[in-house]
Amino acid sequence: MSAVLTMSGAALSVGVLAVNVRSWWKGSREIKTLVPFGGGLIHGGSWTLCVGGLLGWVQVRTVDAGSSVGDWGVTKVTGTGGGALTAGSMGTLTPAGATVVVIALIIGAITFKAAGKADKKKIIGGLFVGHTLTATAGFAQLMQWLPDTYNAVGAGLQDVLNGVLPL
Incomplete structure (x- = not known):
């Protein structure tokens, strides 16, 4: 299961990204203010790795919706989209890496529930950008570290649970 983002859908995603970066740039420029959006972006990108599962299904539907809305908007403005x-x-994820994605999802859900209204909007924006832009070849290439990280953490967790403790 994979989704294809259109150029118009990418314009919508880049717009959401630009709004978040601009508000950070015009604000305090503290790294901690990027955490809600960045966390959402990484979570959204992670779902791209979950082909065949519920998270992958949501990711594909989000890309399709982003492309449809982007195409509609660009067509209305320019006549073409x-x-x-x-x-x-x-x-790809290993089984242990996929387990870490689920753990991250649980932590993300708890964090989202505890977040304030403004941070929830940033998290949702990050999820949208992560879902959509990681479906493209260029952004996926920039994010290749992500599955490696999940797989490495998962392998370490599996080793600990199997009693293979690092010395």
């Missing part, structure tokens, strides 16, 4: 982009892949 669409233009499929090359689909990308960040890599």
Whole structure:
């Protein structure tokens, strides 16, 4: 299961990204203010790795919706829209890496529930950007570190649970 983002859908995603970066740039420029959006972006990108599962299904539907809304908006403004982009892949998850994605999802859900209204909006924006832009070849290439990180953490967790403690 994979989704293809259109150029118009990417414009919508880049717009959400630009709004968040601009508000940070015009604000205090403290790294901690980027955490809600960045966390959402990483979570959204993670779901791209979950092909065949519920998270992958949500990711594909989000990309389709982003492309549809972007195409509608660009067509209304310019008279033309669409233009499929090359689909990308960040890599694959091991079973242990997939387990870490689920753990991150649980932590993310708890964090979202505890977040204030403004941070919830940033998290949702980050999720949208992560879902959509990681479906493209270029952004997926930039995010190739993500599955490697999940897989490495998962392998370490599996070793600890199997009693293979690092000395």
